[in-house]
Amino acid sequence: STPESYKINGVTYKKDEYSNIPQNILDKLDRNLHLLPSHPISILRSIVEEHFKDYKPLIPSSSIVSVKQNFDELGFPPDHPGRSLTDSYYLNKTYMLRTHTSSHEIESYKSNLNKWLLSADVFRRDEIDSSHYPVFHQMEGTHIWENQNLNQLSKLNEELENKLKECNILIEDETKINEKTNPYQPHHIPQHTDEIVRHLKNSLNSLIFRLFGHHAKKGGEPLKVRWIEAYFPFTTPSYEVEVFWQGEWLELLGCGVVMQKTLDLSGVPDKSGWAFGLGLERLSMVLFSIPDIRLFWTEDSRFLNQFKKGEITTFQPYSKYPPCYKDMSFWLPATTSSSSSVKEVEKDHHGASAAGGKLDLGQSSITSINNNTYKAFHENDYCEIVRDVVGDLIESVTLIDEFTHPKTKRKSKCYRLNYRHMDRNLSNEEVNELQDKVQKRVVEEMGIEMR
Numbered sequence: 123s124t125p126e127s128y129k130i131n132g133v134t135y136k137k138d139e140y141s142n143i144p145q146n147i148l149d150k151l152d153r154n155l156h157l158l159p160s161h162p163i164s165i166l167r168s169i170v171e172e173h174f175k176d177y178k179p180l181i182p183s184s185s186i187v188s189v190k191q192n193f194d195e196l197g198f199p200p201d202h203p204g205r206s207l208t209d210s211y212y213l214n215k216t217y218m219l220r221t222h223t224s225s226h227e228i229e230s231y232k233s234n235l236n237k238w239l240l241s242a243d244v245f246r247r248d249e250i251d252s253s254h255y256p257v258f259h260q261m262e263g264t265h266i267w268e269n270q271n272l273n274q275l276s277k278l279n280e281e282l283e284n285k286l287k288e289c290n291i292l293i294e295d296e297t298k299i300n301e302k303t304n305p306y307q308p309h310h311i312p313q314h315t316d317e318i319v320r321h322l323k324n325s326l327n328s329l330i331f332r333l334f335g336h337h338a339k340k341g342g343e344p345l346k347v348r349w350i351e352a353y354f355p356f357t358t359p360s361y362e363v364e365v366f367w368q369g370e371w372l373e374l375l376g377c378g379v380v381m382q383k384t385l386d387l388s389g390v391p392d393k394s395g396w397a398f399g400l401g402l403e404r405l406s407m408v409l410f411s412i413p414d415i416r417l418f419w420t421e422d423s424r425f426l427n428q429f430k431k432g433e434i435t436t437f438q439p440y441s442k443y444p445p446c447y448k449d450m451s452f453w454l455p456a457t458t459s460s461s462s463s464v465k466e467v468e469k470d471h472h473g474a475s476a477a478g479g480k481l482d483l484g485q486s487s488i489t490s491i492n493n494n495t496y497k498a499f500h501e502n503d504y505c506e507i508v509r510d511v512v513g514d515l516i517e518s519v520t521l522i523d524e525f526t527h528p529k530t531k532r533k534s535k536c537y538r539l540n541y542r543h544m545d546r547n548l549s550n551e552e553v554n555e556l557q558d559k560v561q562k563r564v565v566e567e568m569g570i571e572m573r
């Protein structure tokens with residue numbers, strides 16, 4: 123039977139209708155990859171900390187935050203899709219696993235620091251493939267000033283720009299203030315905001331050159347960085363930054379001018395400045411050539427021994443063990459008219475793409491079959507069960523077929539589950555056993571019917 127409460131670090135959280143954290147996620151809470159000295163995630167953290175050397179490094183003591191910290195105080199509207207049970211992990215209706223490091227902005231500003239760099243694990247329910255994992259790591263960096271000191275900024279900016287002139291970097295930036303989509307804040311003096319944005323851009327361009335610039339030798343191809351307008355509830359104007367790497371634009375981070383409300387709630391109403399949030403996994407994957415996000419979680423010394431503190435080296439894959447795939451076809455709960463999956467339209471509810479969007483509380487459309495009630499089918503719920511049963515042996519879950527019965531209008535889906543062990547061979551029996559367990563659980567818990 124399932125316990126009535128979560129007990130984490132000696133604290134008890136009473137479960138309610140929001141509680142949705144499986145054991146495999148709870149097990150990750152004390153891994154702290156970002157603090158293991160020669161782990162790539164931690165190596166990257168140190169390099170960013172070194173780059174922003176007079177910014178105070180901060181590490182939160184727990185991964186649990188209040189819903190107020192993660193969403194309410196940052197201005198996420200009540201119907202923001204990022205809040206849904208299909209996207210976020212809740213201990214109960216009051217506490218959750220943070221979905222981003224921005225949840226620590228207010229407490230950090232409260233401690234009266236003007237520049238800090240906070241690193242932590244973050245948690246989001248998601249699909250399964252080589253670049254998505256429900257636990258990953260972010261760094262939040264900010265720089266704020268007393269409003270009366272903002273005049274000093276233009277000189278600082280000139281210095282930073284002179285340094286950037288030495289770098290072989292090409293910055294594509296057509297962003298501009300747009301009073302409708304990306305406005306100044308009402309009480310801000312536009313010239314001040316312009317200097318804050320300029321300082322934000324200079325600081326991040328220089329960080330990106332530190333991380334990716336080693337190939338952009340003088341006289342060769344420059345490193346290309348692109349700035350794009352974005353939306354976050356807790357910054358305006360807001361931006362996203364991309365870097366051109368191995369033939370593709372890679373999204374690196376979100377950032378912007380800190381919303382006045384955040385600073386007011388922090389007790390520093392007379393300050394303003396910028397903040398950014400940087401995801402460490404995707405960045406490590408390209409910098410260290412790590413092909414699969416699950417490798418970060420392996421305890422195999424063939425992985426861990428390859429990395430040294432302070433160095434970005436290329437990962438030499440040890441032999442890749444063979445994959446094994448199994449398909450699973452099933453009918454969705456009979457009276458569910460559609461999958462009502464917001465996810466299919468908007469991939470990431472927490473980021474910039476989540477500006478608007480429909481409400482999907484996960485439990486909002488309920489179907490009744492044989493006196494059992496089931497939620498509308500949501501791919502994240504399916505993936506969660508797969509992860510809970512299979513753990514890190516699952517490499518990807520892909521929808522390969524969808525079908526609506528012409529007469530009954532019932533919908534069916536077929537998913538391909540691709541299994542692969544990072545460290546050894548898998549036997550067919552072992553995989554069949556896992557596949558059976560997954561089938562059993564999804565039938566029991568999601569009300570679907572195998573074909």
Ligand code: PHE
Nearest residue numbers: 222224376377397398399473
């Ligand atoms: N928290 C945002 C995210 O996770 C990133 C961000 C941080 C944006 C700080 C603006 C300012 O997508």
